[in-house]
Amino acid sequence: MTNTIRGFLAIAIIASAYGTPTACPDFSTWKVSKGYLFNLFTEKANYQTAKSRCESYGGRLASGILRDPATVRYIMGASFLGSLETGKAPWIGYTKNYAGVWSWADGGSTNSDLVGWQATEPNNDGGQEFCAHVRSTENCTKMLMNDLFCTPKMQFICEISILSI
Template identity: 40%
Template structure:
């Protein structure tokens, strides 16, 4: 066996091992270790461990971790899933961080030719029509986020939720959409050093 990573977590060692191809029991043990790591995703101390963060697919941006989820769900489901993480919510702060926006663009999360990939974010006008608010209470005007041409348009009088419509090297372009539509989504969690 070749050791890939050894992470000390509260006197518990999680060992991930690469298989040398000769043992099925090793495969089961590695799968069990991976399942254990995924269960730790709900433990907020996990977010301070850079190895586990990477293994779980999260990216870091200042004091926030963010992750793109390729499950097509409505806005309410996306918001609930993101809120299920400690200090979690749909993406807000990460969209106002220039470096994170460049990372989102370079990973090509958004495919303009496939609507469902355009992820939900935490920006809505559910309380007062036409007054969009970030889920974290952050500033509504920022250099890295802007409305796509002609947006918001509240088409059909029922577009209260927001998706990332497209990206450029330095900006995220937003679009208002009916909350019942199905889209991928992007979560973030606050972390503190």
């Protein structure tokens, strides 16, 4: 089955599972990857708004897709991945609780060959950096995370698990 057919099938399943939304979500830009639909949103939002936006689609900020090498390479190659200063280093589903423990939105673990902390990170600058965003290395071999205050407006990556529907 091609990725396009899988994508349409997944959209149909999601639509039937979540009923009729008040505003029909546009899934035309979403990609399919190993049991997930994912989308790279170029609009900017703070962490909570980005998280809520993903949840409005029946998903979450990216976590599971970041364990698939092909998907990580695709995201790193996307033209919008950039610097913190431009807001083009998107939010992902990795947060820290007040006890200092980091966890993925889907409860999974990290593939450290694909995603890891930048040098000197996490540093909890100012004692209030509870959210993570990513950028790619210059040679696109690894996605690097940075901890940050949750309030800056950044782009974000959402995922929907097809398998849990």
